[in-house]
Amino acid sequence: MQQIKHIRIREQGAQQRTFHAFELFGTFMLGIMAHELKPVMPTAVGVLPERRWTNPKGVTNQTKNVMLVRDTHLLFAALGALQLLAKKADVWDEGIEQLFKDNTAIVTEQDDNRRKREELLEQLVRVVAKVEVIQFGFAKTEESVARVEGAMTHYKQVQQERYDQMLASADMLKNKSIEQDLSIAAFQEDFRAAVDREARADLTEKRKQTEAELEVQLVKRSIEKLRWEEEQKTITLRGEEERKKDEYSTQKHHERVAFETAQKKAADLELLSQQEESNLRQQQQKHKDEKELLELRLKSDERRAEIGLQEAVERAKIEEEGKIKAARENEDVNTRMMQAEQAEKRAQMLAAIQATAEVASDWVHTVFSSATNLALLIGSIVTCLGGIYLVREMAILLREQLNKRLGRPSLVRMTNRRGTMQQVGIGLLRLLRLRPPHGAEFNDVVLHPRLRQQVMRLADATSSAKKRRMPLQHAMFYGPPGTGKTMVAQRFAEYSGLEYAIMSGGDVAPLEEQAVTELHKLFRWVHRSSRGVLLFIDEADAFLASRKNTGMSETMRNALTTMLYHTGTPSSQFMLVIATNRPHDLDSAILDRLDESVEFGLPDIDARKGMVQLYYDKYIAKPLRLPTVSAATTMLRKPPREA
Template identity: 85%
Template sequence: MQQIKHIRIREFDHGEDEFFNKFFSRRQLGIMAHELQPVMPTAVGVLPERRWTNPKGVTNQTKHVMLIRDTHLLFAALGAVQVLAKKADVWDEGLEKLFKDTAAIVAEQDDNRRKREELLEQLVRVVAKVEVMQFGFAKTEESVARMDGTITHYKELQDERHGLVLAGVDDLNNRSIQQDRSIAQFQDDFRSAVDREARADLVEKRKKSEADLEVQLVKRSIEKLRWEEERKTIERRGEEERKSDDHSTQKHHERIAFETAQKKAADLELLGQQEESNLRQQAQKHKDEKELLELRLQSDERRAELGLQEAVERAKIEEEGKIKAARENEDVNTRLMKAEQAEKRAQMLAAIEASARIASDWIATVFNSPTNLALLIGSIVACLGGIYLVREMAILLREQLNKRLGRPSLVRMTNRRGGMQEFGIAILRLLRLRPPRGAEFNDVVLHPKLKQQVMRLADATSSAKRRRMPLQHAMFYGPPGTGKTMVAQRFAEYSGLEYAIMSGGDVAPLEEQAVTELHKLFRWVHRSKRGVLLFIDEADAFLASRKNSGMSETMRNALTTMLYHTGTPSSQFMLVIATNRPHDLDSAILDRLDESVEFGLPDIDARKGMVQLYYDKYIAKPLKLPAVSSGSPMLRKPDQPNGLRRRLPGSPKPLQIPREEEVDEAAMATVASRIHGFSGREISKLFTSLQTHVLYSDTTHGRPVCTKSMLLEVVDQKVAEHGRSHEFQTSGYVYQHNEAHRAQHEAEGENGFSSKDGKLGGRH
């Protein structure tokens, strides 16, 4: 019954004519086999192969067709109906008995409740009467006690009056006044006693009312307890029913899982047997085809051998005949050859004479006539001008086509290449004239943890690209000049993607055209066959937070367009944004990003690697100076002072440099320690500045020279500039004129030597 309850019956239209006829409609009720299988596995079978013919007479074949066993469904439904019918009989008897028992229980509960209420009323009434009687008895005792006191006082007053009569006439008036006051006092006390009796009656009534109220509260609490007990009973009964249903559902799921496992095992066994049978049939078929093919090959080889032998014999006979004829007609052939050669020589000489005569006549005609000479010169100039004009028009046409059909205007740099360029690069890599794939990060100096994070992301991107999985978006953030753009380019080449670099500041000047250009950009990106890494430099320029009140409407529209194109993960492009101010980005853009990579300033080890790299790039290789040796000063040959090239004859004698002035690994370590806080771009500019000093030494000393003092002087100068740049940013710029110090510095640096230490390289 649980299985039948979970079966989904659908209404659908048949798409093929064989499934219906004139007695049935196209729209029918049915069950999908793949939906029935998890509910009732035994009712679904798998047919290995099924052939059927469509209305056009074409025979179609379908593998592994899932069929529903309708008889299984029919008998399952009949079994469920029988179970329900049997339960219905039991339910009728049980319901009738339950109704009778419930009526008896309800009557008994009503009778018990009525008896409890009467008993409680009697108890409350008795308690109230006892309390009232006790209160009245106490009041009566108080009244009797007050009356006894009053009588006693009255008797005392009578005795006093009698004493006054006996005492004398003089005190009679005073005594009479005192007696009158006592009588008034007695009257007041009597009235107050009467008032207290009246108030006692009111208090008694109030207490009686309070007793009635307490009785009602007791009844209410008793009723509340009764209803609480009934509610708990109902909840307990519902909890037991729910547990029973959960248990039955769990058992049903376990039974379905067991049946599914059995059916799956049976299907797997059947499929295994079918696959084995198919493999045996295919193996036998391949064996037969192989034997037939071998017989055909043997027959073709035999036929080819016979044809070859026949052709060889025929060619041999023909050659023997030609040789025999040539031997017999040797003298005739010799005379014919001599005559042909003489005739060809005469024709060639005549043609040369005629050509020379025509050329001389044409030259004479041109140079003898000023008009013809002017026409010749004009023709040559017009031809050259036409060639130049055609070349310029071709360049202009190419630029216009590239602008309209090529890369969008927002893309500043891309490595998208054509098929011929890719072929040329492959040839260069094959000839080892270009680094192979995977060597893109060999000349990049990064912190080990940063390089590990970048390589992990690059390998994951390459793997996702091969599997056509969605690519992740990333953010490169950190101080300027830390290599974010360079790493993005190498990242794209390493991952096998094309890169397209754009700047966030190029969007704002477009104004209303910004949205259109962004759409063009993403259409261009989706036309790529290899996938594109879209790198947005200075992304905070147009992807800033929309909470900023100064943001224009066009920039909001551009931001919305970017959010639209990056809202769904795509395997076609990867978005990488670079910024120095990640806190200014919009929250929706940050939500699109899957990875965030921080590019910090290089540490001491990274600075050592960058110093060595840029020294080789800007000093050693272009100026033909030797590289820094590892652990020792620069290696020199006997005829190569300071490691420079061999001196040519007639060239000036090279300048000898003291050993302590040679640039070695210790000097490089000193430079790396002094440039603390420098970015990669600042280190690169340091060595370009050193290059100018070395070239100046070429004009001063006759050849380029790089000394340790020169290197450290440039480093100190750049460190000072770095400090001044930070001061400019924090406190601004204030000019200070120091003429005496400037004159002394110029005097010390004259002729390229320092008057302080007397060493080479004071001021270049």
Template identity: 40%
Template sequence: MQEESSQRQEAVKRLTEEQIQRERRQSERERAELERETLRVKALAEAEGRALERRQNEDVYRRELLTKMELERERLLAAINTTFRQIGAGVYGLLGDREKLTRTVIVTTALAAGVYSTREGARVVGRYLERVLGQPSLVRESSRATFPFLWRRGAHSNAGLLASNPATDAMRKGEGFGDVILHPALLSRVRSLASATANTKKHGAPFRNMVFYGPPGTGKTMAAKQLARDSGLDYALMTGGDVGPLGPDAVTKIHQLFDWAGKSRKGLLLFIDEADAFLKERNAVSMSENLRSALNALLYRTGDQSRDIVLVVATNRPEDLDRAVVDRVDEALEFPLPGEQEREKLIRLYLDKYVMRAGEDSRSSWRKLLRGGSDKIEVRGITDDLLQEAASKTEGFSGRELAKLMVSMQGAAYGSQKSELTPELFQEVLTYKVAEHAQRKKIVEQHQSALAAPAGS
């Protein structure tokens, strides 16, 4: 009996201890939940306080701006009134003197005739120079200058800029490709093609045509330009969307483009962005006869391998390209969205370019002089951990979106009172842009679902 009583007491004791432990754990959970709620309420209160402070500052700035605008308006009205009074006095005096009025009419007529003749003559000469020497209207950008002395000046200026560019220094060390940050495998492939193209040019062999495909903003255009530079070629950029509006003139413009490109002494890389806009499948119902004729003209000019022109077409939809265009392609390179390591490198590159080096451009010297000070941004507390966190949070961002992110950082810094970028401001802009990216992605997915719905029904 005594042993059973001891066992019951032990059991009751264990139950009591377990109950006490459960109540203690429950109390700890409730305390932790209360602390979390307190922190959340405190964070919301701080955020509301910062928002209220910003609104108050904006109100003060708006009132000051309105006061300045009113003063400027009054000054401008006074100047206009003074000017018109002087003009009125001059016209009154002129009308009162018949001889002076006659001379004024003769001189004004002669001056108008001279201006008109000069303008029309310049227009005719300009058309002739453009037709004989200038670049075709389809070319949006080119490294090939029309006049040699302009080319020498531009080359000298670019050399100076490249010499001080950290991206170029990284490229020389084998860590980059100009301002292009690519996946290591893709970077190796592009460098190999640049070397092969340079050797092809050296030995006078036919060039190889290429297609760059992948999401927008992944560095296709920049890679093509850098490939041309490393190969010793000129480059010219055009976009497929410019061909459609030309209508029946598109065929003539395509032939003019290839005639001009073939005259480059160094050889020329012709880059066609958004190529699927006019190089899509010819059997497509939506393709007009003018676009189909323009495509046939391009196919005619690229039927044989060229020793003068490297054709590089870029598209986000390679499956839409005409089969004859694909048949003319020798190399196909996919440009995917940057991975986390590439995103961190891009963030560092654009942070240096748009934030840390803001205000160093010599072209802004007049703006600095008028403002009476420097427009440099002071960067405080932006650590490696913060940049790594930004690279992790920006999954799915393209290189162009990361550049825009740093431009937003620049704008936010200039919008602050001291033109400085702090970790708090960095996080605020990053959070906003990540949310904006997610919303844009959702809209695109909904649009694609809406387009696919009729086909699936």
């Protein structure tokens, strides 16, 4: 994902296509520059040693070290990043859904708590109002009771006074009974009026108490309403503050990202300019060094050729003079020897002719003198001719049956395809350590460290792709003859777990009209393999040459088209490896199908020492039971023991 985030995608017009891109709405294209992609994702960029194309004016151009973008690498990297983002999006969706559920539960709980608080406040307000009304009624009742008690006390005093008066003046009371009855009736009326007034006062108090409760409830409700409005305002203000805070933080984040992007862009531009300058300097220095080396090599070759020519002329002159001098000195002796040899040869030839004629005449006379001998002669001749014809036909039939049994096309010169029992036997030998284990295929191969690293990287990638049943990459091995391309291809196939089939490009041209049929048969044979096949084509430029060559025959064009047909679709069944020492002669369509190119240069001094040591240990030291070069070197490096 980090690599994909740093890939720079450019946009330009469809008529100015200069990089690997795809069309967008037919007018603009989105694409990636190969030299910009290489520092970010090195494995997604391949380098071809040379590529040719023709411009609209018909002029052929040539470019060396062309960088190509691998679509499959970018595609699978993008798919991997997309799968990772999809997994993270699933986690985010689950988290957001859980957050929504938690927020809903929290809001529901807050509403329940607010409703409970409102109900509790209403109950408290109701209880407080009731208590206040009861206290007010109780106070009124106490006042009424106190007033009644005062009235009763006053009444008792009045009655006591009246009783005293009644006792004092019994006679007067008796005389005034009618007046007393009247006073008692008046008192009763007054008492009833007082009781009625008290009842009316109680009703008034209750009405006032009810009105007070109603006013208290209205006041409490207005207080709660004001409180709820204040809470809503507080929540709104808090949400507004959080929103402003989020907007501010988002704005700051965008500004920081924009600043970082600008800084990174400036750094990338500076790094790109530095890399371009460095590449230009390296290319100029390389061209200068190559030019100087080529001039020195040309001068050395010219000088060597002049010296060799002078030596050959002098040697030929001396030999001719010696021959002429010897012939002049021994002219008579040579003449006599030649005459004697001619006479002896003539006598021997005449004797041989005479003896042969005598034997032939005796044999003819013996044969034709007897009918039995003549019949035997004719029968022997017929029998010999029939035997020769039968042997020839049986050989042809046997060859056809072997080809049918083995299933190997005539183009394949060498293969390591083995049966199930052979595979089991090899596994048993490796288990018993009588055969080197898997991974030791390159132990006896001497390569330059950089070349070995490149070959092992490609072999590991091929082995991993084979295990995952992914499309295998095609490669090109190019370099001078005798640098180990075929041997590396064989060990490459064994290390990767593939079978290999080796063919030569020079075997296609002699087949003429049968070349296409044999190529189809070859690929059918390749696709029948259960382990996969590495098809190695040696001297590939013999029939995979550029179709722009006017001297190419129609059969070779058909063979090239057949090869392009079978290699046009990526396959996990076979891997194509071509070897050539003239990569610039290959067809452009073949070059487009190649994902890797590996250069096999001449070995340096260390590699040559390694090869000498390897062959000495293998063919001299081990057969003669001598110490190997490495053991002898170790013994020489040990310090001498002290006496």
